[in-house]
Amino acid sequence: MNTAECNAYAKINLSLDITGRREDGYHTVDMVMQSVSLCDRVRVTLNDTGEVILKCSKPHIPCDGRNTAYKAAQYYFDATGVPFGADIYIEKHIPDQAGMGGGSADAAAVLKLLNHLCAEAGEEPLNTAELLYLGLRIGADVPFCILNGTYRCLGIGEQLLPLAEIPKCYLVVVKPDVGVSTPEAYRACDNVPDGGMRYTPGMVRAVEHRSIEEIANALGNRFDDALQISVVQEIKKYLCENGALNALMTGSGSAVFGIFSEKSLAENAAKRMPKAFGACFLAEPVNG
Structure with a gap:
């Protein structure tokens, strides 16, 4: 079946303020985030088994439900009901535990690639707002990584104002x-x-x-x-x-x-x- 791949760009914080704490325990922030050219490479191939199979170039990275890219595929298929599964391969370059959003970038790339491939296969794609909502279910930085660029991010990071x-x-x-x-x-x-x-x-x-x-x-x-x-x-x-x-x-x-x-x-x-x-x-x- 069809295959597509793209870069999953890391992010840096040009500024980061902590503005408060919500009743649910999440801290609120006000920050400026910037996408940078350091990136992972993500490849997705649709399959007809209905399963999500994830592989990664770094052996220490979990390739099951703990991985945000795996979750992204599951959430996408649950939300859309398309009759596919996906084989995903991540070539890792963004360092772990760095504050650079590597996991969020991979999840965003999977969502975008699946949307593109399913549209090619004749299924109704999600619009940008629907993709962003799905991304937020995975992590607060995923919507930013879907859009990329320079943004002021508020709330828990999900409110995005382009700069x-x-x-x-x-x-x-x-x-x-x-x-x-x-x-x-x-x-x-x-x-x-x-x-x-x-x-x-x-x-x-x-x-x-x-x-x-x-x-x-x-x-x-x-x-x-x-x-x-x-x-x-x-x-x-x-x-x-x-x-x-x-x-x-x-x-x-x-x-x-x-x-x-x-x-x-x-x-x-x-x-x-x-x-x-x-x-x-x-x-x-x-x-x-």
């Missing part, structure tokens, strides 16, 4: 070996009063001004402030000393990105990156 495309720039992303538990990260933020400080309004202004210097100066992440992970702080210092306009941890960590105005500076910083800091990637912003 201007950010100017051309270059990113060095570093993923240290240290992992961060997201619930632990939220607990750390709950214990650190922020004094009313908010990063996102300033980031939105910087993005709308289309100034990479302003964007770099406006970077801020409440998780980074609260956790103060030593290797993260060392990586940020290294990046800024080697040509980055600024650097920040993304999401609840532990990946760090530096913003560079020139490609040669980014490449040199990546080449000289101490191996002890962890895996290093070069990337660029991706527009929706």
Whole structure:
């Protein structure tokens, strides 16, 4: 049966504020998210068995109902009732436990590919709003990963307001070996009063001004402030000393990105990156 594949783009947080906590325990946020060229490659083939079969290039990644891409396929077939199953293969490049939305990106890619393939097979595809709703059932970042680009994200991350495309720039992303538990990260933020400080309004202004210097100066992440992970702080210092306009941890960590105005500076910083800091990637912003 028909096969299709696409890139599943990672995301970074240019800003991240925690604005409150709902009665159901979920924290509310106000943040600016940006898609980046670091990506997984996802391939989907429809089958007529009705089963979802998932395989991944990284053996430690679960390939059952614990995987968001597997869930995405199940949710899609349950919602649409189409008479198919799917064989899914994920070529992983986005690091795990990085705060870069790898699982959400894979789930979003599966939803989009299934919608395309089922339409080709003569079934009624879901519209964008229906896809976004389905994505939200899987995870708060999945709707963003369906759309890609530059967005202000509110609520639990599901309320998406499009922003201007950010100017051309270059990113060095570093993923240290240290992992961060997201619930632990939220607990750390709950214990650190922020004094009313908010990063996102300033980031939105910087993005709308289309100034990479302003964007770099406006970077801020409440998780980074609260956790103060030593290797993260060392990586940020290294990046800024080697040509980055600024650097920040993304999401609840532990990946760090530096913003560079020139490609040669980014490449040199990546080449000289101490191996002890962890895996290093070069990337660029991706527009929706």
